[in-house]
Amino acid sequence: MLELEKKLRVGGIMHWAHLAELGVMNVPDRPGVAAVVFRSLGEAGVNVPFIVQSIDLQGQTHIVLCVAEKDRSRAIAALQGACAQLGKAVLREGPAVALVSVFGPDFRERPGIAAAIFTALGNAGVNILAISTSISTVSCLVRNQDLPQALSALEAACDLP
Numbered sequence: 001m002l003e004l005e006k007k008l009r010v011g012g013i014m015h016w017a018h019l020a021e022l023g024v025m026n027v028p029d030r031p032g033v034a035a036v037v038f039r040s041l042g043e044a045g046v047n048v049p050f051i052v053q054s055i056d057l058q059g060q061t062h063i064v065l066c067v068a069e070k071d072r073s074r075a076i077a078a079l080q081g082a083c084a085q086l087g088k089a090v091l092r093e094g095p096a097v098a099l100v101s102v103f104g105p106d107f108r109e110r111p112g113i114a115a116a117i118f119t120a121l122g123n124a125g126v127n128i129l130a131i132s133t134s135i136s137t138v139s140c141l142v143r144n145q146d147l148p149q150a151l152s153a154l155e156a157a158c159d160l161p
Contacts, residue, residue, distance in 0.1 A: 007159040008116045010104035011136075016049060017147055020072040021094030021129065022065055024079060027086050029061040037063055037082045044078035046071045050099050050141060052130045064130050066097060066141065097129060098147040101139040102154060108135045116157060124153035 024037050034053060041048055050066035067075040076093065083089035107113050114131075117138050121128060126149050130141040142150050 008102075008104075008113065008157055009159045010102050012103055012160060013151065013154050013158065014101045014103065015098060015147060015151060017098040017144055018069040019050070019066040019097050019099060019141075019144075020069050020075065021097045021141065022067065022072075022075060022079060023092035023094065024063045024065075024083060024086070025060075025090045025092050027061045027063075027089045029055050029059050033061050033086060034063065036085050037065075037079065040078040040082040040085075041065075041067070041075060044074050046075045046078060050130070050132060050139065052132050064092075064094075064141075066099060069096060094129075096144040097141050098144045098150070099139055099141055100147065100150045100154065101137050102158065103137040105136075107137070114138055117154065120153045120157035121150055124149045126150045126153060 027033050038048065046067050048065050048067055052064045053061065055061050076091070079091050083091050102117050104113070114133065117140070118128065121140065126142055126146045128140045128142060132139045140150070
């Protein structure tokens with residue numbers, strides 16, 4: 001078990017439950033792939049609060065995203081169309097998930113923020129399914145049923161305003 005040295009000073013914790021995790025996987029990496037995926041969702045009127053994109057060692061692009069559970073069917077239909085345009089793309093339907101985000105002042109100038117957040121979640125037995133960061137926010141995708149434990153762990157680890 002990893003130890004937290006002291007409470008992490010943050011601006012706050014946000015969460016969003018009842019999201020559907022979807023993925024457009026195994027697309028040969030090339031310009032315009034993300035545009036096809038997100039144009040199809042935008043045209044379907046589907047909001048996307050979480051996006052992670054990566055390229056594997058074989059040069060395949062993988063895009064994992066979340067939409068509100070109520071938009072799952074509409075998003076799947078839109079993504080099926082996008083996958084058809086992209087050729088070899090595989091649509092992946094994941095579990096019901098939640099997004100938990102920690103935001104704060106000066107994250108860009110404070111080393112160890114991510115480590116403290118991931119340590120708190122790991123010590124609570126919460127598995128992180130995906131991670132996305134910005135200059136001031138660390139967001140983690142977790143299983144919907146793990147959200148209460150994730151929030152409790154982060155509230156205990158953080159010095160909230």
